[in-house]
Amino acid sequence: xxxxxxxVEGSKKIDCPPDEVALxxxxxxxxxxxxxxxxxxxxxxxxxxxxxxxxxxxxxGKAISATDKEMPEFIENRQRIKRNVHQLLRRFQNEVPSFSxxxxxxxxxxxxxxxxxxxxxxxxxxxxxxxxxxxxxxxVIEDEAINDLLKMIGxxxxxxxxxxxxxxxxxxxxxxxRARDRFARWLAVGTIAREHGNTSFDILxxxxxxxxxFDRLKLELDISETELHKYHLLHGNPAFIFxxxxxxxxxxxxxxxxxxxxxxxxxxxxCVDMLGLGEEAFKGVKTDEKGxxxxxxxxxxxxxxxxxxxxPIMVVSVAGTTELGEVDPIxxxxxxxxxxxxxxxxxxxxxxxxxxxxxxxxIDRSENSILSKDIVNALNAIQYANSTTIDPHxxxxxxxxxxxxxxxxxxxxxxxxxxxxxxxxxxxxxxxPQTIEGSRSAAGAVSTWLTARTIGLxxxxxxxxxxxxxKSRVKLEEILRxxxxxxxxxxxxxxxxxxxxxxxxxxxxGLTNKRTLKVYDAFSPDENHDFFVSKTTLxxxxxxxxINKFTANWNAVHDTKELVLIxxxxxxxxxxxxxxxxxxxxxxxNKLNEKITYYL
Ligand SMILES: *Cc1c(COP(=O)(O)O)cnc(C)c1O
Numbered sequence: 116x117x118x119x120x121x122x123v124e125g126s127k128k129i130d131c132p133p134d135e136v137a138l139x140x141x142x143x144x145x146x147x148x149x150x151x152x153x154x155x156x157x158x159x160x161x162x163x164x165x166x167x168x169x170x171x172x173x174x175x176g177k178a179i180s181a182t183d184k185e186m187p188e189f190i191e192n193r194q195r196i197k198r199n200v201h202q203l204l205r206r207f208q209n210e211v212p213s214f215s216x217x218x219x220x221x222x223x224x225x226x227x228x229x230x231x232x233x234x235x236x237x238x239x240x241x242x243x244x245x246x247x248x249x250x251x252x253x254x255v256i257e258d259e260a261i262n263d264l265l266k267m268i269g270x271x272x273x274x275x276x277x278x279x280x281x282x283x284x285x286x287x288x289x290x291x292x293r294a295r296d297r298f299a300r301w302l303a304v305g306t307i308a309r310e311h312g313n314t315s316f317d318i319l320x321x322x323x324x325x326x327x328x329f330d331r332l333k334l335e336l337d338i339s340e341t342e343l344h345k346y347h348l349l350h351g352n353p354a355f356i357f358x359x360x361x362x363x364x365x366x367x368x369x370x371x372x373x374x375x376x377x378x379x380x381x382x383x384x385x386c387v388d389m390l391g392l393g394e395e396a397f398k399g400v401k402t403d404e405k406g407x408x409x410x411x412x413x414x415x416x417x418x419x420x421x422x423x424x425x426x427p428i429m430v431v432s433v434a435g436t437t438e439l440g441e442v443d444p445i446x447x448x449x450x451x452x453x454x455x456x457x458x459x460x461x462x463x464x465x466x467x468x469x470x471x472x473x474x475x476x477x478i479d480r481s482e483n484s485i486l487s488k489d490i491v492n493a494l495n496a497i498q499y500a501n502s503t504t505i506d507p508h509x510x511x512x513x514x515x516x517x518x519x520x521x522x523x524x525x526x527x528x529x530x531x532x533x534x535x536x537x538x539x540x541x542x543x544x545x546x547x548p549q550t551i552e553g554s555r556s557a558a559g560a561v562s563t564w565l566t567a568r569t570i571g572l573x574x575x576x577x578x579x580x581x582x583x584x585x586k587s588r589v590k591l592e593e594i595l596r597x598x599x600x601x602x603x604x605x606x607x608x609x610x611x612x613x614x615x616x617x618x619x620x621x622x623x624x625g626l627t628n629k630r631t632l633k634v635y636d637a638f639s640p641d642e643n644h645d646f647f648v649s650k651t652t653l654x655x656x657x658x659x660x661x662i663n664k665f666t667a668n669w670n671a672v673h674d675t676k677e678l679v680l681i682x683x684x685x686x687x688x689x690x691x692x693x694x695x696x697x698x699x700x701x702x703x704x705n706k707l708n709e710k711i712t713y714y715l
Pocket of ligand 1 (some may be wrong): 129152233281282283287379380382433435436437469470471506518
């Protein structure tokens with residue numbers, strides 16, 4: 116039997132299970148309830164920092180004397196600093212209160228105390244994880260934190276690798292770079308093999324030959340790295356190399372494609388843009404009525420690219436879409452790619468963009484999981500994908516900027532040998548040459564490390580917190596649905612995001628959009644601070660099936676290509692806390708209905 120902590124507050128008696136109470140120690144609390152012991156820790160941190168300085172080179176003597184501190188110039192500067200600090204403190208009083216359970220707007224919420232502490236401790240030491248010369252402790256902690264993340268998503272720690280970066284955008288581009296480089300290397304070896312009379316490949320199969328074939332050919336033909344450069348698209352003049360490859364294969368080089376679901380984050384447009392493959396190389400895979408990647412269309416797009424002699428070098432699936440929090444059928448995508456490997460001998464890079472949903476891997480995925488079977492199957496399959504993006508600064512409750520790029524195989528991670536002459540990269544394990552960013556703070560890694568060690572990346576830690584947010588979403592969804600028939604909630608929410616519009620029966624979508632926008636505006640921070648919400652616009656053709664199926668529920672008239680939705684991201688762990696005087700789900704529903712009544 117569970118012992119419940121019974122709290123008596125006025126006449127209100129509240130039962131709180133011990134594991135829920137435990138979670139309360141991880142956050143400062145909406146009223147800074149944990150301020151005292153956070154302050155205690157902060158003092159200890161600063162004291163240790165001061166002591167570290169004093170103890171390291173004690174015989175060096177002081178640079179700032181007591182007399183210095185009494186000089187008018189010194190005092191004046193101190194006062195100027197103080198004045199400006201106070202001004203900053205005043206100005207930040209007006210910042211978005213993302214700590215509050217009333218903030219249910221974007222993928223932003225209260226950060227955890229361990230994450231905040233990890234961040235501050237790192238700032239005090241300011242290591243630069245570009246190399247071991249500018250970061251002794253930071254890079255080791257980054258290694259350990261990367262291992263924690265690898266383990267959480269199911270990659271093997273000793274086989275995989277990765278690094279922290281500023282966020283999901285950069286992590287996605289890191290993946291694109293590696294897939295492109297792998298393709299270029301395979302194609303280069305394939306071209307040399309063809310020159311030697313090996314006719315078992317055309318351009319498409321050469322560019323997707325797989326590491327086994329690559330290694331075998333490289334050995335058999337004794338091809339050095341330099342010789343490989345002759346046909347490496349990323350080394351020489353690409354215009355010239357395209358022509359050479361076409362001549363060798365007696366076939367036009369048509370260029371590769373990326374297959375990316377249309378529910379994607381816009382960082383993929385940036386990625387394809389930067390890779391220089393041409394925007395046209397970005398092939399959108401259709402979504403189904405739930406807004407998830409449509410498997411049949413992926414198959415069609417793969418067939419199409421093969422038919423057009425365009426090597427599909429990368430397929431992306433999304434775990435936790437930015438708009439709806441949906442999870443693509445990652446397992447089925449992987450199975451399809453495996454089928455293509457069997458059938459045609461082609462190896463396609465599978466990247467999972469789990470910037471938002473990656474931390475859901477910490478949720479219990481047994482029979483009793485709060486997650487539906489298809490989501491569990493999808494998350495379980497991340498371990499088979501070549502690479503994954505995950506953002507600790509989203510569902511990891513870590514401060515910005517903390518994103519991570521993870522690779523299943525070290526070989527595909529450590530892809531670049533380039534070197535900066537003035538930086539001493541110790542061994543190939545140094546990340547400096549492998550990262551898009553140069554100087555990198557260790558703060559994101561340390562914050563993630565401390566949360567992994569304190570909260571835990573499993574069902575008892577993060578898993579519990581995220582379960583709570585999903586339960587809060589379910590509760591709020593029910594209350595909203597019961598409160599007003601005109602609130603049309605997208606019915607397939609599976610994580611902690613709710614989207615809805617406000618529509619009358621038989622109404623045109625154009626009219627609904629206008630009303631939904633007005634309701635959104637009524638919540639805008641300039642108007643009042645009841646609650647903070649966000650909005651999104653689902654467009655055709657990206658969301659054709661979803662828009663058709665969803666709006667059929669109220670017989671909508673289709674007069675526009677987009678559907679505006681109010682979006683609530685329920686990440687705050689205290690959104691449905693029994694102890695508060697306010698019931699946030701109920702209060703939000705009331706406020707929403709007040710605003711809706713006005714516009715109906
Ligand atoms: C947020 C997000 C990104 C981009 O991450 P940033 O950290 O904002 O750069 C990429 N993909 C998905 C699915 C996201 O939700």
